[in-house]
Amino acid sequence: MNRSDGEDPRLALVLALADDELILGHRHSEWTGWAPHIEEDLAFSSIAQDEIAHARLLYRLAREAGLTDRDEDALALGREPHEYTNAVLCERPNGEWAYTVARQYLYDTADAVRLESLAGSSWRELADAVKVMQLEEKYHLDHARVWFERLTGGPSLTAREKFAEGLARAIGEAIELFEPLAGEALLIAEGVMERSNEELLLDWLARVGEELEAASMDYVLERHAAGVGEMVPTSSGDIAGGAEEFSAPVAVRRGGRWVHEGGFTGSGGRRGRHSEDFLPLWEEMTALYRSHPGARW
Amino acid sequence: MPIWDVFGKRKPDDEFEWVGSIKASDLEMALVLARETHFRHKEGVAYAVRGHGEQGLHVASYGGDELGGVTDRSYRRQEAYVGVGRKHRKVSQLLAERGLTIDRPRPPVGRSAATSRSG
Numbered sequence A: 001m002n003r004s005d006g007e008d009p010r011l012a013l014v015l016a017l018a019d020d021e022l023i024l025g026h027r028h029s030e031w032t033g034w035a036p037h038i039e040e041d042l043a044f045s046s047i048a049q050d051e052i053a054h055a056r057l058l059y060r061l062a063r064e065a066g067l068t069d070r071d072e073d074a075l076a077l078g079r080e081p082h083e084y085t086n087a088v089l090c091e092r093p094n095g096e097w098a099y100t101v102a103r104q105y106l107y108d109t110a111d112a113v114r115l116e117s118l119a120g121s122s123w124r125e126l127a128d129a130v131k132v133m134q135l136e137e138k139y140h141l142d143h144a145r146v147w148f149e150r151l152t153g154g155p156s157l158t159a160r161e162k163f164a165e166g167l168a169r170a171i172g173e174a175i176e177l178f179e180p181l182a183g184e185a186l187l188i189a190e191g192v193m194e195r196s197n198e199e200l201l202l203d204w205l206a207r208v209g210e211e212l213e214a215a216s217m218d219y220v221l222e223r224h225a226a227g228v229g230e231m232v233p234t235s236s237g238d239i240a241g242g243a244e245e246f247s248a249p250v251a252v253r254r255g256g257r258w259v260h261e262g263g264f265t266g267s268g269g270r271r272g273r274h275s276e277d278f279l280p281l282w283e284e285m286t287a288l289y290r291s292h293p294g295a296r297w
Numbered sequence B: 001m002p003i004w005d006v007f008g009k010r011k012p013d014d015e016f017e018w019v020g021s022i023k024a025s026d027l028e029m030a031l032v033l034a035r036e037t038h039f040r041h042k043e044g045v046a047y048a049v050r051g052h053g054e055q056g057l058h059v060a061s062y063g064g065d066e067l068g069g070v071t072d073r074s075y076r077r078q079e080a081y082v083g084v085g086r087k088h089r090k091v092s093q094l095l096a097e098r099g100l101t102i103d104r105p106r107p108p109v110g111r112s113a114a115t116s117r118s119g
Helices: A009-029 A038-064 A072-077 A097-118 A124-153 A157-178 A184-189 A197-214 A219-226 A278-291 B027-038 B084-097
Strands: A250-254 A257-261 B003-009 B017-023 B046-051
Touching (some): A009 A038, A009 A072, A009 A097, A009 A124, A009 A184, A009 A278, A038 A124, A072 A278, A097 A124, A097 A157, A097 A197, A124 A157, A124 B027, A157 A197, A157 A219, A157 A250, A197 A250, A219 A250
Antiparallel strands (some): A250 A257, B003 B017, B003 B046
Protein backbone atom coordinates (compact mmCIF):
# COMPACT_ATOMS: atom_id res chain seq x y z
CA MET A 1 0.00 0.00 0.00
CA ASN A 2 1.74 3.16 -1.14
CA ARG A 3 0.98 6.81 -1.71
CA SER A 4 2.11 8.46 -4.92
CA ASP A 5 5.27 9.62 -3.10
CA GLY A 6 6.09 5.97 -2.42
CA GLU A 7 5.47 6.01 1.32
CA ASP A 8 3.13 3.57 2.99
CA PRO A 9 0.37 5.75 4.55
CA ARG A 10 0.15 3.38 7.51
CA LEU A 11 3.35 4.97 8.81
CA ALA A 12 1.72 8.41 9.04
CA LEU A 13 -1.21 6.86 10.91
CA VAL A 14 0.92 4.99 13.42
CA LEU A 15 3.29 7.90 14.03
CA ALA A 16 0.43 10.35 14.54
CA LEU A 17 -1.07 8.10 17.23
CA ALA A 18 2.27 7.25 18.81
CA ASP A 19 3.64 10.79 18.82
CA ASP A 20 0.47 12.11 20.47
CA GLU A 21 0.85 9.53 23.24
CA LEU A 22 4.59 10.06 23.66
CA ILE A 23 4.48 13.84 23.82
CA LEU A 24 1.41 14.04 26.04
CA GLY A 25 2.86 11.28 28.21
CA HIS A 26 6.00 13.36 28.57
CA ARG A 27 3.97 16.40 29.63
CA HIS A 28 1.94 14.32 32.07
CA SER A 29 5.16 12.97 33.58
CA GLU A 30 6.20 16.52 34.45
CA TRP A 31 3.53 16.42 37.18
CA THR A 32 5.35 13.62 39.00
CA GLY A 33 6.14 15.00 42.43
CA TRP A 34 3.98 18.09 41.88
CA ALA A 35 0.40 16.86 41.54
CA PRO A 36 -2.17 18.24 44.01
CA HIS A 37 -1.72 15.34 46.46
CA ILE A 38 0.16 12.08 46.67
CA GLU A 39 -2.64 9.77 45.54
CA GLU A 40 -3.17 11.92 42.48
CA ASP A 41 0.56 12.05 41.91
CA LEU A 42 0.65 8.27 41.65
CA ALA A 43 -2.45 8.09 39.48
CA PHE A 44 -1.28 10.72 37.03
CA SER A 45 2.26 9.36 36.87
CA SER A 46 0.80 5.95 36.01
CA ILE A 47 -1.28 7.53 33.26
CA ALA A 48 1.90 9.14 31.91
CA GLN A 49 3.61 5.73 31.90
CA ASP A 50 0.61 4.19 30.12
CA GLU A 51 0.72 6.79 27.36
CA ILE A 52 4.44 6.34 26.80
CA ALA A 53 4.00 2.55 26.82
CA HIS A 54 1.33 2.91 24.12
CA ALA A 55 3.73 4.95 22.03
CA ARG A 56 6.27 2.13 22.39
CA LEU A 57 3.72 -0.46 21.24
CA LEU A 58 2.98 1.59 18.14
CA TYR A 59 6.61 2.38 17.28
CA ARG A 60 7.40 -1.29 17.54
CA LEU A 61 4.43 -2.08 15.29
CA ALA A 62 5.76 0.35 12.65
CA ARG A 63 9.12 -1.40 12.70
CA GLU A 64 7.67 -4.92 12.66
CA ALA A 65 5.40 -4.06 9.75
CA GLY A 66 8.44 -2.92 7.80
CA LEU A 67 7.24 0.68 7.60
CA THR A 68 10.51 2.02 8.98
CA ASP A 69 14.04 0.82 9.70
CA ARG A 70 14.17 2.73 12.96
CA ASP A 71 13.65 0.96 16.28
CA GLU A 72 11.43 2.27 19.05
CA ASP A 73 14.18 4.32 20.71
CA ALA A 74 15.22 5.89 17.42
CA LEU A 75 11.60 6.75 16.65
CA ALA A 76 10.85 8.12 20.11
CA LEU A 77 14.10 9.97 20.70
CA GLY A 78 16.14 10.03 17.52
CA ARG A 79 14.04 12.11 15.17
CA GLU A 80 14.36 15.76 14.28
CA PRO A 81 11.63 18.07 15.63
CA HIS A 82 9.82 18.43 12.28
CA GLU A 83 9.55 14.63 12.02
CA TYR A 84 7.24 14.41 15.05
CA THR A 85 3.61 14.50 14.00
CA ASN A 86 1.85 14.92 17.31
CA ALA A 87 -1.00 17.43 17.49
CA VAL A 88 0.11 20.74 19.00
CA LEU A 89 -2.31 20.23 21.91
CA CYS A 90 -0.05 17.51 23.29
CA GLU A 91 3.08 19.64 23.45
CA ARG A 92 1.60 22.62 25.31
CA PRO A 93 3.06 23.17 28.78
CA ASN A 94 0.97 21.87 31.67
CA GLY A 95 0.20 25.27 33.12
CA GLU A 96 -2.25 24.88 35.96
CA TRP A 97 -3.82 21.63 37.09
CA ALA A 98 -7.14 22.85 35.65
CA TYR A 99 -5.65 23.18 32.15
CA THR A 100 -3.92 19.82 32.49
CA VAL A 101 -7.14 18.09 33.44
CA ALA A 102 -9.18 19.95 30.81
CA ARG A 103 -6.69 18.86 28.18
CA GLN A 104 -6.66 15.31 29.49
CA TYR A 105 -10.47 15.18 29.30
CA LEU A 106 -10.54 16.49 25.72
CA TYR A 107 -7.62 14.33 24.61
CA ASP A 108 -8.78 11.08 26.15
CA THR A 109 -12.31 11.58 24.85
CA ALA A 110 -10.81 12.05 21.37
CA ASP A 111 -8.54 9.06 21.90
CA ALA A 112 -11.55 6.92 22.86
CA VAL A 113 -13.35 7.97 19.66
CA ARG A 114 -10.45 7.15 17.36
CA LEU A 115 -9.51 3.91 19.15
CA GLU A 116 -13.11 2.65 18.98
CA SER A 117 -12.89 3.10 15.23
CA LEU A 118 -9.39 1.64 14.83
CA ALA A 119 -10.31 -1.45 16.87
CA GLY A 120 -12.10 -2.54 13.69
CA SER A 121 -9.14 -1.91 11.41
CA SER A 122 -8.42 -4.35 8.59
CA TRP A 123 -4.79 -4.17 9.72
CA ARG A 124 -5.01 -6.92 12.29
CA GLU A 125 -1.84 -6.05 14.24
CA LEU A 126 -2.99 -2.46 14.65
CA ALA A 127 -6.44 -3.58 15.82
CA ASP A 128 -4.75 -5.85 18.38
CA ALA A 129 -2.51 -3.06 19.69
CA VAL A 130 -5.52 -0.76 19.92
CA LYS A 131 -7.43 -3.27 22.03
CA VAL A 132 -4.51 -3.41 24.48
CA MET A 133 -4.45 0.38 24.64
CA GLN A 134 -8.19 0.55 25.22
CA LEU A 135 -7.88 -1.49 28.41
CA GLU A 136 -5.82 1.32 29.93
CA GLU A 137 -7.55 4.22 28.23
CA LYS A 138 -10.75 3.30 30.06
CA TYR A 139 -9.01 4.27 33.29
CA HIS A 140 -7.70 7.51 31.81
CA LEU A 141 -11.20 8.48 30.82
CA ASP A 142 -12.56 7.57 34.27
CA HIS A 143 -9.86 9.75 35.79
CA ALA A 144 -10.65 12.66 33.49
CA ARG A 145 -14.41 12.33 34.04
CA VAL A 146 -14.10 12.25 37.82
CA TRP A 147 -12.07 15.46 37.74
CA PHE A 148 -14.42 16.99 35.15
CA GLU A 149 -17.42 16.40 37.39
CA ARG A 150 -15.73 17.72 40.50
CA LEU A 151 -14.30 20.84 38.91
CA THR A 152 -17.52 21.71 37.07
CA GLY A 153 -20.02 20.66 39.72
CA GLY A 154 -18.14 21.04 42.97
CA PRO A 155 -18.62 23.76 45.55
CA SER A 156 -15.74 25.91 44.31
CA LEU A 157 -16.57 28.66 41.83
CA THR A 158 -12.87 29.32 41.30
CA ALA A 159 -12.29 25.69 40.32
CA ARG A 160 -15.13 25.88 37.82
CA GLU A 161 -13.81 29.09 36.31
CA LYS A 162 -10.28 27.78 36.03
CA PHE A 163 -11.51 24.59 34.42
CA ALA A 164 -13.59 26.62 31.95
CA GLU A 165 -10.52 28.68 31.07
CA GLY A 166 -8.53 25.49 30.58
CA LEU A 167 -11.19 24.05 28.29
CA ALA A 168 -11.46 27.25 26.28
CA ARG A 169 -7.72 27.30 25.81
CA ALA A 170 -7.45 23.63 24.85
CA ILE A 171 -10.52 23.06 22.72
CA GLY A 172 -9.37 24.68 19.48
CA GLU A 173 -6.17 22.68 19.52
CA ALA A 174 -8.08 19.55 20.51
CA ILE A 175 -9.96 19.84 17.20
CA GLU A 176 -6.55 19.62 15.50
CA LEU A 177 -6.21 16.05 16.79
CA PHE A 178 -8.44 15.26 13.81
CA GLU A 179 -6.32 16.95 11.17
CA PRO A 180 -6.45 14.67 8.11
CA LEU A 181 -3.46 12.42 7.50
CA ALA A 182 -1.40 12.20 4.36
CA GLY A 183 -2.81 9.27 2.42
CA GLU A 184 -5.99 9.07 4.48
CA ALA A 185 -8.18 8.26 1.47
CA LEU A 186 -6.02 5.23 0.75
CA LEU A 187 -6.17 4.11 4.38
CA ILE A 188 -9.95 4.28 4.29
CA ALA A 189 -10.16 2.49 0.94
CA GLU A 190 -8.09 -0.36 2.39
CA GLY A 191 -10.11 -0.48 5.60
CA VAL A 192 -7.09 0.38 7.75
CA MET A 193 -9.15 3.32 8.93
CA GLU A 194 -12.85 2.59 9.07
CA ARG A 195 -13.77 6.24 9.23
CA SER A 196 -12.19 9.51 8.21
CA ASN A 197 -10.81 12.01 10.69
CA GLU A 198 -13.64 14.35 9.73
CA GLU A 199 -16.24 11.77 10.75
CA LEU A 200 -14.35 11.12 13.98
CA LEU A 201 -14.25 14.86 14.68
CA LEU A 202 -18.01 15.05 14.29
CA ASP A 203 -18.45 12.18 16.74
CA TRP A 204 -16.09 13.71 19.26
CA LEU A 205 -17.72 17.14 19.06
CA ALA A 206 -21.15 15.63 19.60
CA ARG A 207 -19.86 13.72 22.64
CA VAL A 208 -17.98 16.62 24.19
CA GLY A 209 -20.77 19.07 23.35
CA GLU A 210 -23.33 16.91 25.10
CA GLU A 211 -21.18 16.51 28.21
CA LEU A 212 -20.39 20.22 28.37
CA GLU A 213 -24.06 21.08 27.97
CA ALA A 214 -24.96 18.72 30.78
CA ALA A 215 -22.51 20.65 32.98
CA SER A 216 -23.72 24.02 31.61
CA MET A 217 -20.23 24.62 30.29
CA ASP A 218 -20.99 24.63 26.56
CA TYR A 219 -20.27 28.35 26.52
CA VAL A 220 -16.59 27.46 26.29
CA LEU A 221 -17.31 26.02 22.84
CA GLU A 222 -18.96 29.29 21.78
CA ARG A 223 -16.18 31.35 23.23
CA HIS A 224 -13.57 29.33 21.41
CA ALA A 225 -15.45 29.50 18.11
CA ALA A 226 -14.98 33.26 18.05
CA GLY A 227 -11.24 33.38 18.30
CA VAL A 228 -9.16 30.49 17.05
CA GLY A 229 -7.50 29.63 13.83
CA GLU A 230 -4.12 31.25 14.15
CA MET A 231 -0.99 29.30 14.80
CA VAL A 232 2.56 30.43 15.05
CA PRO A 233 4.95 28.40 12.97
CA THR A 234 8.40 28.36 14.52
CA SER A 235 11.85 27.23 13.62
CA SER A 236 11.16 23.96 15.43
CA GLY A 237 8.42 23.15 12.98
CA ASP A 238 9.59 24.50 9.70
CA ILE A 239 8.46 22.26 6.94
CA ALA A 240 8.85 22.21 3.22
CA GLY A 241 6.55 24.75 1.68
CA GLY A 242 7.28 27.45 4.21
CA ALA A 243 5.12 29.40 6.58
CA GLU A 244 1.61 29.16 5.18
CA GLU A 245 -1.26 29.87 7.52
CA PHE A 246 -2.69 26.95 9.38
CA SER A 247 -6.28 26.86 10.51
CA ALA A 248 -8.64 24.22 11.80
CA PRO A 249 -12.44 24.02 11.84
CA VAL A 250 -14.37 25.62 14.68
CA ALA A 251 -17.27 24.25 16.70
CA VAL A 252 -20.75 25.63 16.10
CA ARG A 253 -24.16 24.61 17.39
CA ARG A 254 -26.54 23.69 14.64
CA GLY A 255 -29.76 21.68 14.61
CA GLY A 256 -29.53 20.95 18.32
CA ARG A 257 -25.99 19.54 18.28
CA TRP A 258 -22.39 20.63 18.08
CA VAL A 259 -20.78 20.31 14.68
CA HIS A 260 -17.72 21.75 13.01
CA GLU A 261 -17.51 24.51 10.49
CA GLY A 262 -14.66 25.16 8.10
CA GLY A 263 -11.87 22.84 7.08
CA PHE A 264 -8.21 22.29 7.74
CA THR A 265 -6.03 24.60 5.70
CA GLY A 266 -2.25 24.54 5.63
CA SER A 267 -0.27 22.02 7.59
CA GLY A 268 -0.36 21.57 11.34
CA GLY A 269 1.02 19.07 13.79
CA ARG A 270 0.27 16.08 11.55
CA ARG A 271 2.74 17.42 8.97
CA GLY A 272 5.39 18.22 11.55
CA ARG A 273 4.54 21.83 12.22
CA HIS A 274 4.81 22.66 15.89
CA SER A 275 4.38 25.56 18.28
CA GLU A 276 7.14 27.40 20.10
CA ASP A 277 6.57 25.00 23.01
CA PHE A 278 7.80 21.90 21.18
CA LEU A 279 11.52 22.57 20.91
CA PRO A 280 12.26 22.90 24.67
CA LEU A 281 10.32 19.68 25.28
CA TRP A 282 12.18 17.88 22.47
CA GLU A 283 15.56 19.09 23.72
CA GLU A 284 14.94 17.78 27.20
CA MET A 285 13.28 14.53 26.12
CA THR A 286 16.01 13.59 23.64
CA ALA A 287 19.09 15.02 25.42
CA LEU A 288 20.45 11.70 26.64
CA TYR A 289 19.76 9.88 23.39
CA ARG A 290 21.41 12.62 21.33
CA SER A 291 24.53 12.72 23.49
CA HIS A 292 24.85 8.90 23.55
CA PRO A 293 23.21 7.54 20.38
CA GLY A 294 22.45 3.85 20.66
CA ALA A 295 23.28 3.67 24.37
CA ARG A 296 21.46 0.88 26.19
CA TRP A 297 20.63 0.41 29.85
CA MET B 1 -10.29 15.27 52.90
CA PRO B 2 -11.95 12.00 54.00
CA ILE B 3 -9.89 8.87 54.50
CA TRP B 4 -10.86 5.63 52.77
CA ASP B 5 -9.73 2.14 53.65
CA VAL B 6 -8.58 0.10 50.67
CA PHE B 7 -9.03 -3.67 50.35
CA GLY B 8 -7.61 -6.06 47.77
CA LYS B 9 -7.76 -9.66 46.60
CA ARG B 10 -4.53 -11.30 45.51
CA LYS B 11 -6.40 -14.11 43.75
CA PRO B 12 -10.03 -14.17 42.55
CA ASP B 13 -11.09 -16.64 45.23
CA ASP B 14 -9.52 -14.73 48.14
CA GLU B 15 -11.45 -12.63 50.61
CA PHE B 16 -10.90 -8.89 50.52
CA GLU B 17 -8.05 -7.94 52.84
CA TRP B 18 -7.16 -4.50 54.12
CA VAL B 19 -4.08 -3.14 52.30
CA GLY B 20 -3.92 0.51 53.33
CA SER B 21 -5.68 3.84 53.23
CA ILE B 22 -5.95 6.84 50.97
CA LYS B 23 -7.35 10.33 51.09
CA ALA B 24 -9.99 11.20 48.50
CA SER B 25 -12.80 13.74 48.28
CA ASP B 26 -15.56 11.18 47.72
CA LEU B 27 -16.32 7.58 46.76
CA GLU B 28 -15.81 7.85 43.00
CA MET B 29 -12.54 9.68 43.42
CA ALA B 30 -11.45 7.10 46.00
CA LEU B 31 -12.10 4.27 43.53
CA VAL B 32 -10.00 6.03 40.88
CA LEU B 33 -7.11 6.90 43.20
CA ALA B 34 -6.94 3.63 45.17
CA ARG B 35 -6.08 1.74 42.00
CA GLU B 36 -2.70 3.31 41.27
CA THR B 37 -1.86 3.97 44.93
CA HIS B 38 -2.12 0.33 45.97
CA PHE B 39 -2.32 -1.93 42.90
CA ARG B 40 0.07 -0.55 40.30
CA HIS B 41 2.60 -3.33 40.97
CA LYS B 42 0.02 -6.08 40.33
CA GLU B 43 -0.67 -6.55 44.04
CA GLY B 44 -4.14 -7.83 43.34
CA VAL B 45 -6.85 -8.81 40.90
CA ALA B 46 -9.71 -6.86 42.52
CA TYR B 47 -10.04 -4.03 44.98
CA ALA B 48 -12.59 -2.14 47.01
CA VAL B 49 -12.80 0.94 49.22
CA ARG B 50 -14.71 1.70 52.42
CA GLY B 51 -15.39 5.06 54.01
CA HIS B 52 -15.23 5.67 57.74
CA GLY B 53 -18.26 4.32 59.54
CA GLU B 54 -19.42 2.31 56.54
CA GLN B 55 -20.23 -1.39 56.85
CA GLY B 56 -20.01 -2.58 53.24
CA LEU B 57 -17.30 -2.38 50.61
CA HIS B 58 -17.50 -0.52 47.30
CA VAL B 59 -15.90 -2.81 44.74
CA ALA B 60 -14.09 -1.27 41.74
CA SER B 61 -15.15 -2.35 38.27
CA TYR B 62 -11.73 -2.94 36.70
CA GLY B 63 -10.78 -6.41 35.55
CA GLY B 64 -7.93 -8.19 37.32
CA ASP B 65 -5.74 -8.11 34.20
CA GLU B 66 -5.95 -4.34 34.01
CA LEU B 67 -4.44 -3.71 37.44
CA GLY B 68 -0.73 -2.96 37.31
CA GLY B 69 -0.76 -2.22 33.58
CA VAL B 70 -1.26 -4.37 30.51
CA THR B 71 2.04 -3.45 28.84
CA ASP B 72 5.62 -4.01 29.97
CA ARG B 73 6.02 -2.51 33.45
CA SER B 74 9.19 -4.36 34.40
CA TYR B 75 10.84 -1.05 35.24
CA ARG B 76 8.55 -0.85 38.26
CA ARG B 77 10.12 -3.95 39.76
CA GLN B 78 13.55 -4.46 41.26
CA GLU B 79 14.17 -7.51 39.06
CA ALA B 80 14.53 -5.10 36.14
CA TYR B 81 17.61 -3.62 37.79
CA VAL B 82 19.81 -6.64 38.34
CA GLY B 83 23.48 -6.14 37.62
CA VAL B 84 23.50 -2.46 38.54
CA GLY B 85 26.77 -2.90 40.47
CA ARG B 86 28.42 -4.54 37.47
CA LYS B 87 27.22 -1.76 35.17
CA HIS B 88 28.43 0.83 37.64
CA ARG B 89 31.90 -0.71 37.75
CA LYS B 90 32.02 -0.85 33.96
CA VAL B 91 31.05 2.80 33.67
CA SER B 92 33.63 3.77 36.31
CA GLN B 93 36.27 1.89 34.35
CA LEU B 94 35.30 3.61 31.09
CA LEU B 95 35.37 6.98 32.82
CA ALA B 96 38.79 6.25 34.32
CA GLU B 97 40.15 5.23 30.91
CA ARG B 98 39.09 8.61 29.56
CA GLY B 99 40.40 10.50 32.56
CA LEU B 100 36.89 11.50 33.65
CA THR B 101 35.39 11.54 37.15
CA ILE B 102 31.95 12.21 38.55
CA ASP B 103 32.40 15.06 40.99
CA ARG B 104 29.30 14.33 43.06
CA PRO B 105 30.32 12.09 45.98
CA ARG B 106 28.55 8.81 46.57
CA PRO B 107 26.29 8.72 49.63
CA PRO B 108 28.11 7.54 52.77
CA VAL B 109 28.02 3.80 53.44
CA GLY B 110 25.36 2.77 55.91
CA ARG B 111 22.96 5.58 55.15
CA SER B 112 19.36 4.38 55.26
CA ALA B 113 17.48 3.89 52.02
CA ALA B 114 16.21 7.03 50.36
CA THR B 115 12.66 7.91 51.22
CA SER B 116 11.65 8.80 47.70
CA ARG B 117 8.61 7.17 46.24
CA SER B 118 9.03 4.41 43.72
CA GLY B 119 7.49 4.93 40.28
